[in-house]
Amino acid sequence: MKRLISLVVGILFMCTFSSLFGAEVTTVTIWTPHDFDVRYKDKGVYETLWRPFEEEHPNIKIQWTRVPDWEQKFRIAAAAGQLPDIFAVDGINVPAYATRGLLEPLDRWVPKEVQRDYWRPALEEMTWDGKLYAVGLETNAHLLYYNTALFKNAGISKPPTSWEELVSIGQKLTQDFNGDGKIDQFGLSIPLGRNEYVMWILSAFIWANKGDIISPDGTRAVCNEPKAVEAVQFLSDLVNKYKIVPKAGQIQAGPEGAFIGQKVAMEYGGTFNLGPWQKYLKTVPWKVTFTPGAVKGTRVSGVGGWHFAMWSGSKNKEAAGEVIKYLTSPYMIKTLASSYGIALRMSISKEMKQDSTYPWSVGIAQMKVGRPRPRHPEYPTITDAMQQAFDNAILGGIPPKQALDEAARRINEVLKKK
Amino acid sequence: MKMRKSQFNLLTKIFFYIVLSGLSIGFLIPFLWMISTALKKPEYVWVFPPQWIPNPVVWKNFPEALKIMNFSFHLRNTLIITSLTMLGTLLSSSLVAYGFAMFRFKFREVLFMLLLSTMMLPSQVTIIPLFIVFTSLRWVNTFKPLIIPSFFGSPFFIFLLRQFFLTIPRELNEAAIIDGAGYFTIYRKIILPLSKPAIASVAIFQFMGAWNDFFGPLVYLNQMEKYPLSLALYAFRGVYSTDWHYLMAASVVITLPCLIVFFLAQRYFIQGITLTGMKG
Amino acid sequence: MERKSRLAQREAKYGYLFISPWLLGFLMFVIIPIIASLYLSFTNYELFKPGTSWIGFKNYIELLTQDRLFWLSLYNTVYYTVFSVPLGIGVALILALLLNRKLYGVTIYRTIFYLPSVTSGVALSLLWVWLFNPTYGLINVLLGKIGIQGPGWISDPKWAKPAFILMSLWGVGGTMVILLAGLQGVPEQLYEAAELDGANWWQKFRHVTFPMISPVIFFNLIMGIIGAFQYFTQAYVMTGGGPVDSTLFYVLYLFRQGFLLLRMGYASAMAWLLFIVILLLTIIQFKLASYWVYYEAEGR
Numbered sequence: 001m002k003r004l005i006s007l008v009v010g011i012l013f014m015c016t017f018s019s020l021f022g023a024e025v026t027t028v029t030i031w032t033p034h035d036f037d038v039r040y041k042d043k044g045v046y047e048t049l050w051r052p053f054e055e056e057h058p059n060i061k062i063q064w065t066r067v068p069d070w071e072q073k074f075r076i077a078a079a080a081g082q083l084p085d086i087f088a089v090d091g092i093n094v095p096a097y098a099t100r101g102l103l104e105p106l107d108r109w110v111p112k113e114v115q116r117d118y119w120r121p122a123l124e125e126m127t128w129d130g131k132l133y134a135v136g137l138e139t140n141a142h143l144l145y146y147n148t149a150l151f152k153n154a155g156i157s158k159p160p161t162s163w164e165e166l167v168s169i170g171q172k173l174t175q176d177f178n179g180d181g182k183i184d185q186f187g188l189s190i191p192l193g194r195n196e197y198v199m200w201i202l203s204a205f206i207w208a209n210k211g212d213i214i215s216p217d218g219t220r221a222v223c224n225e226p227k228a229v230e231a232v233q234f235l236s237d238l239v240n241k242y243k244i245v246p247k248a249g250q251i252q253a254g255p256e257g258a259f260i261g262q263k264v265a266m267e268y269g270g271t272f273n274l275g276p277w278q279k280y281l282k283t284v285p286w287k288v289t290f291t292p293g294a295v296k297g298t299r300v301s302g303v304g305g306w307h308f309a310m311w312s313g314s315k316n317k318e319a320a321g322e323v324i325k326y327l328t329s330p331y332m333i334k335t336l337a338s339s340y341g342i343a344l345r346m347s348i349s350k351e352m353k354q355d356s357t358y359p360w361s362v363g364i365a366q367m368k369v370g371r372p373r374p375r376h377p378e379y380p381t382i383t384d385a386m387q388q389a390f391d392n393a394i395l396g397g398i399p400p401k402q403a404l405d406e407a408a409r410r411i412n413e414v415l416k417k418k
Numbered sequence: 419m420k421m422r423k424s425q426f427n428l429l430t431k432i433f434f435y436i437v438l439s440g441l442s443i444g445f446l447i448p449f450l451w452m453i454s455t456a457l458k459k460p461e462y463v464w465v466f467p468p469q470w471i472p473n474p475v476v477w478k479n480f481p482e483a484l485k486i487m488n489f490s491f492h493l494r495n496t497l498i499i500t501s502l503t504m505l506g507t508l509l510s511s512s513l514v515a516y517g518f519a520m521f522r523f524k525f526r527e528v529l530f531m532l533l534l535s536t537m538m539l540p541s542q543v544t545i546i547p548l549f550i551v552f553t554s555l556r557w558v559n560t561f562k563p564l565i566i567p568s569f570f571g572s573p574f575f576i577f578l579l580r581q582f583f584l585t586i587p588r589e590l591n592e593a594a595i596i597d598g599a600g601y602f603t604i605y606r607k608i609i610l611p612l613s614k615p616a617i618a619s620v621a622i623f624q625f626m627g628a629w630n631d632f633f634g635p636l637v638y639l640n641q642m643e644k645y646p647l648s649l650a651l652y653a654f655r656g657v658y659s660t661d662w663h664y665l666m667a668a669s670v671v672i673t674l675p676c677l678i679v680f681f682l683a684q685r686y687f688i689q690g691i692t693l694t695g696m697k698g
Numbered sequence: 699m700e701r702k703s704r705l706a707q708r709e710a711k712y713g714y715l716f717i718s719p720w721l722l723g724f725l726m727f728v729i730i731p732i733i734a735s736l737y738l739s740f741t742n743y744e745l746f747k748p749g750t751s752w753i754g755f756k757n758y759i760e761l762l763t764q765d766r767l768f769w770l771s772l773y774n775t776v777y778y779t780v781f782s783v784p785l786g787i788g789v790a791l792i793l794a795l796l797l798n799r800k801l802y803g804v805t806i807y808r809t810i811f812y813l814p815s816v817t818s819g820v821a822l823s824l825l826w827v828w829l830f831n832p833t834y835g836l837i838n839v840l841l842g843k844i845g846i847q848g849p850g851w852i853s854d855p856k857w858a859k860p861a862f863i864l865m866s867l868w869g870v871g872g873t874m875v876i877l878l879a880g881l882q883g884v885p886e887q888l889y890e891a892a893e894l895d896g897a898n899w900w901q902k903f904r905h906v907t908f909p910m911i912s913p914v915i916f917f918n919l920i921m922g923i924i925g926a927f928q929y930f931t932q933a934y935v936m937t938g939g940g941p942v943d944s945t946l947f948y949v950l951y952l953f954r955q956g957f958l959l960l961r962m963g964y965a966s967a968m969a970w971l972l973f974i975v976i977l978l979l980t981i982i983q984f985k986l987a988s989y990w991v992y993y994e995a996e997g998r
Contacts, residue, residue, distance in 0.1 A: 035656045065642050068652035073636050075957050079745050080549045100746040194938030247853045260464040272658035280461045380959050396942035442810045510719040517716025521709050537924050538976040540949050543969040547734035570723020581913040584993040601712045615879035669821040676816040684805045
């Protein structure tokens with residue numbers, strides 16, 4: 001009798017317990033190129049980013065992986081249908097991936113009020129065709145970095161606020177100190193070469209001159225119209241006519257070279273440098289300001305960044321949706337901002353007083369006049385054609401109109417196909 | 419006569435040393451810069467004029483870099499992949515090379531050209547179908563796609579060893595066959611001992627290739643715990659900034675085992691093999 | 699007579715047996731991707747887009763008749779190959795000859811020259827970008843110290859390819875090691891015999907060394923061509939093909955078409971055209987080899 005009772009009790013015990021433990025645990029996989037493990041090495045990635053979520057959701061585990069060479073790995077995995085539940089995506093690729101059915105719409109997990117709280121240019125990158133396809137990871141605006149020590153040496157007190165001033169100040173700062181015929185210090189540095197960073201910075205010059213790359217309705221290329229041609233001519237002049245920009249390009253990995261080496265007095269860059277470049281302040285007293293518009297008093301900035309998206313082929317959409325919700329939470333926005341700069345939601349940014357703390361305030365002001373690169377499923381061709389045009393016009397000695405005509409031809413070809 | 423000869427030898431020796439040392443410096447400069455960068459504080463990496471001797475010298479960069487990238491953890495993965503692929507390659511490639519070099523059979527030339535032609539198609543277009551093959555085998559996110567194919571021969575090494583085996587006189591083979599030796603015995607007792615420098619070269623190259631292999635692990639591994647050192651190194655390459663001093667420090671440390679292996683393998687590069695003992 | 703054919707049969711059987719590992723591996727891992735990529739080259743396959751259809755030779759025709767960059771990238775690649783392969787083998791041969799002796803410290807020198815081949819790609823590629831910087835990079839700074847105005851290297855369309863060729867020379871350590879191994883296999887008696895005949899060092903090289911290591915030189919030539927035609931990683935990391943497409947090598951352009959512009963079918967066609975070029979060159983080299991490559995085993 002005793003044995004029977006203990007058997008029954010044992011079975012009841014196990015049943016109760018298994019209903020607690022037997023609940024299914026779903027693992028949500030996340031891939032990013034971002035080095036969370038390094039950025040959050042003090043407390044550890046898990047402690048900082050994922051534990052708060054897992055505590056709220058005991059049935060969901062998060063498995064995050066950092067991917068070293070994103071371009072290749074992502075495309076191979078995607079082509080073979082082997083993507084994680086959530087992955088990072090460069091904002092410029094959202095239209096291309098969304099139209100090709102790679103991304104899951106996220107509207108059902110992110111209410112409209114939350115969406116509207118994101119900075120407008122960042123939100124533009126996160127949406128396509130009226131639907132939300134990504135939630136922000138980090139976003140960046142343009143900044144003009146300048147070396148106050150070199151400015152002082154040349155007797156200049158204020159950074160440029162127009163293209164005219166950019167040239168005149170740049171010329172004063174381009175100097176051959178020892179008279180050996182070689183320029184020892186250049187006035188300005190802009191990215192040159194063949195990569196997306198070049199496109200990000202230089203396309204803003206076209207906008208600064210009130211030109212554009214494709215028409216607002218996305219049906220035709222306008223990059224060879226007069227305002228755009230003028231802008232590219234200006235870029236070419238900076239290098240070839242006024243000679244205030246050195247020809248050696250910056251590499252994608254980081255623009256540390258010339259500006260941090262103090263061989264260049266001004267440099268176009270992004271808010272993503274504000275954190276990493278703090279350590280250089282001792283040797284290079286830099287400050288930031290707005291990127292000048294063509295005409296004094298006008299301003300425009302490029303905006304770009306990476307965001308989290310959900311794979312349309314995910315087998316754990318509900319669980320992944322919960323993670324997406326978490327990624328829009330004030331806690332995550334703040335934590336990511338502590339590493340990457342601008343807080344993606346305006347309310348959080350205000351809370352963190354970013355708009356009143358230098359140098360973030362400059363970045364925030366730039367966000368307010370910021371715009372993303374052209375939104376179109378054929379962006380890969382658009383950026384390739386534009387990079388080619390910049391390269392040919394600035395370094396290749398080809399007249400800007402001709403280079404941009406060629407780009408317009410290529411762009412129109414793919415715009416027609418859609 | 420003797421005196422002139424030894425003077426000549428001394429002069430040639432000095433000449434050699436000068437030439438070699440001059441070239442060495444040229445070859446070493448990028449490394450010296452790497453080591454120099456590895457010992458700098460981050461804000462001094464890009465200073466101009468370039469600082470050769472770091473000031474201050476930050477030895478701390480090395481242990482810090484290794485800790486951040488979790489060196490000892492990922493070292494294990496690299497060791498597993500490297501040792502198993504070395505085993506697989508040495509075994510299979512030498513056997514296949516022996517087959518191509520020492521045997522006459524129909525289609526031999528065609529098959530050999532086929533072997534070579536597999537190296538002529540850029541991997542960028544075969545990687546996606548290959549990835550799908552491995553996906554259907556359920557080998558993705560394991561070491562299998564990296565290790566198992568090495569047991570089936572690698573065209574590069576097969577070609578290399580075949581060339582070396584063809585420098586061995588045929589008479590040796592034929593004599594052994596007449597004596598009744600099996601093909602495998604010939605392989606073991608004649609071919610291999612005469613090919614020590616070649617085998618050592620294959621070992622060196624395979625070690626180095628597997629140790630530094632980036633693309634294979636990148637494509638097939640999805641979890642950070644499985645990353646070998648070549649992928650873990652990317653901890654220092656963020657999306658927007660790179661920790662150069664740590665990257666260089668870690669790269670230096672990762673290179674060391676390859677150098678040690680090369681150094682040790684040198685004793686198989688003995689000069690001048692005599693064949694006199696091989697008759698009969 | 700009968701015994702000979704049985705021997706020959708046995709030899710053939712064992713020949714196939716010994717090469718069977720490769721044959722098996724080929725059938726399992728290699729043949730499917732090859733056939734798949736060939737098939738894709740005749741389609742309009744685009745990454746992530748459903749609806750791939752057969753378009754026949756359209757990709758090939760577009761490449762050969764409408765794609766300026768196809769011809770430019772082919773030119774860039776041939777340029778690179780023509781210089782880097784012979785120069786590389788030449789330099790490696792000189793180094794191997796210098797180091798094939800019992801000089802004190804020869805192991806250290808060999809290690810130094812091999813060092814570049816051993817380092818992991820990325821850190822070094824980025825280092826070279828810095829080294830090549832026309833104004834602040836080490837190379838021009840050193841050239842300046844001996845009074846030479848250094849060129850723009852990878853920022854100058856005229857000097858970008860030479861810059862990559864220079865970089866490739868820096869990496870001849872691997873070729874050197876293979877040649878060293880080849881030199882090790884030259885029997886000492888041959889040198890002794892030549893010396894008895896009164897040969898000087900050039901004659902020794904021409905009549906003993908070179909023929910004996912010709913199979914190994916041949917290997918380096920073929921592998922050099924195959925490798926140089928597929929040159930990719932350094933250009934991808936360092937220049938992205940610029941400036942002005944001067945470093946747009948063939949496989950880099952292929953990568954751009956297939957992975958960045960997502961036109962995988964087109965890229966596959968590019969791959970197969972490259973394959974044909976390399977295969978033809980290789981076959982020609984094999985035919986020419988009978989004039990200068992000496993195989994002891996075949997007793998010629």
